[in-house]
Amino acid sequence: MKTSVNIAGVEFKNPVMTGSGTFGSGMEYSEFVDLNRLGAVVTKGVANVPWPGNPTPRVAEVYGGMLNAIGLQNPGIDVFMERDLEFLKQFDTKVIVNVCGKSVEDYIEVVEKLSDSNADMLEINVSCPNVKEGAIAFGQKADALYDITSRIKKVAKQPIIMKLSPNVTDITEMARAAEAAGADALSMINTLTGVKIDIERRKFVLANKTGGMSGPALKPIAVRMVWQCANAVQIPIIGMGGIATAEDAIEFLMAGATAVAVGAMNFINPYTTVEVADGIEKYMERHGIEDINEIIGCVK
Ligand SMILES: Cc1cc2nc3c(=O)[nH]c(=O)nc-3n(C[C@H](O)[C@H](O)[C@H](O)COP(=O)(O)O)c2cc1C
Numbered sequence: 001m002k003t004s005v006n007i008a009g010v011e012f013k014n015p016v017m018t019g020s021g022t023f024g025s026g027m028e029y030s031e032f033v034d035l036n037r038l039g040a041v042v043t044k045g046v047a048n049v050p051w052p053g054n055p056t057p058r059v060a061e062v063y064g065g066m067l068n069a070i071g072l073q074n075p076g077i078d079v080f081m082e083r084d085l086e087f088l089k090q091f092d093t094k095v096i097v098n099v100c101g102k103s104v105e106d107y108i109e110v111v112e113k114l115s116d117s118n119a120d121m122l123e124i125n126v127s128c129p130n131v132k133e134g135a136i137a138f139g140q141k142a143d144a145l146y147d148i149t150s151r152i153k154k155v156a157k158q159p160i161i162m163k164l165s166p167n168v169t170d171i172t173e174m175a176r177a178a179e180a181a182g183a184d185a186l187s188m189i190n191t192l193t194g195v196k197i198d199i200e201r202r203k204f205v206l207a208n209k210t211g212g213m214s215g216p217a218l219k220p221i222a223v224r225m226v227w228q229c230a231n232a233v234q235i236p237i238i239g240m241g242g243i244a245t246a247e248d249a250i251e252f253l254m255a256g257a258t259a260v261a262v263g264a265m266n267f268i269n270p271y272t273t274v275e276v277a278d279g280i281e282k283y284m285e286r287h288g289i290e291d292i293n294e295i296i297g298c299v300k
Contacts, residue, residue, distance in 0.1 A: 001284055002291040003277075005039070005258050007236045008159035008184035010120050012039035012094055012259060015292060016249065016277040019214075019240050019263025020044060020098035020123060020163070021070065023273075025084035026091075032270045035091040037277055042261060043084060045100035045125050048109040050076035055207040060196050065215020065242070066264055067194050069208035072100050072128055077110045085117055094120040096161070100128060104138075104148050108155055115157040122158050124149070127165030127190035128212070139165040139190075142177040149181035159184035161238060164229075166192050171225045172232040179233040186229060187238040187261070189222045214264040218242040223255050230256025230297055244272065246279020256297040 003014040017040040023029055026041045053073025060067045088095045097119040101107035126139035138148045149162055162178040166189040175186055191212025196205040222241025230237055239257030243249050249260045265272040
């Protein structure tokens with residue numbers, strides 16, 4: 001039985017990855033989860049310098065998921081390379097580094113520093129709704145997305161994945177712009193902007209007022225967007241948004257995703273990624289599927 005998938009020349013042992021920002025760099029999770037079982041670890045967004053993130057409260061539970069406004073807190077690329085990337089070297093899994101920035105120059109500085117590292121691919125986060133400057137601004141206008149993608153592509157040594165925002169009118173327009181600018185792959189979806197109000201205090205629950213919605217309630221929207229983009233572009237897609245079970249992941253694969261990532265569910269059940277990988281194998285056995293690639297994009 002073949003469970004491996006190929007994205008831009010990188011071979012993943014199975015299609016199951018971690019969603020950026022929901023698994024750190026795997027350090028804490030490695031006490032529970034055998035990282036060798038994962039197709040890839042996708043790290044939390046990293047910038048050129050340390051970012052403190054947003055004031056608290058910055059997470060809130062909602063029906064079917066959660067809101068977060070972490071604001072891309074991270075230790076900066078230098079500490080990240082010494083600590084997180086070194087840690088990940090001991091595992092037989094691919095490493096995808098999620099990159100964030102406030103200006104194109106910030107992104108480029110991080111991408112250049114990663115050139116000789118053990119990162120197998122770079123995921124460029126142009127879709128975080130929780131930081132005031134940069135980030136999502138690049139992911140909501142097709143011409144800005146084209147510009148940042150082509151400039152990063154010129155300097156990147158690893159294949160680049162552009163992570164798309166669902167907070168747009170037509171996600172296929174963004175997918176086409178990223179592809180035209182030379183993106184090697186796409187990942188989707190990032191969180192969907194939401195608000196929760198504390199009616200006793202008559203205040204926003206999050207200090208940032210708005211937050212990014214993630215979790216199971218997102219899944220039908222995410223599957224729809226993956227399916228639309230898979231029909232709009234030729235480059236591979238990594239699908240995410242509300243995956244809790246192998247069955248959820250298989251929906252994404254059938255809609256056209258070559259791989260999938262598990263995000264918020266890691267907080268509820270830290271074993272979700274491995275359970276999803278095991279469940280996909282069981283599904284393949286049950287249905288006599290020899291190669292996972294047979295089901296990718298099988299629903300047109
Ligand atoms: C607490 C939290 C932090 C996140 N941080 C990042 C991040 O640093 N970079 C990024 O591209 N996406 C980030 N995301 C988005 C997830 O990677 C994912 O795209 C989204 O949550 C949808 O998947 P899910 O419903 O499985 O969580 C974050 C999500 C959560 C819940």
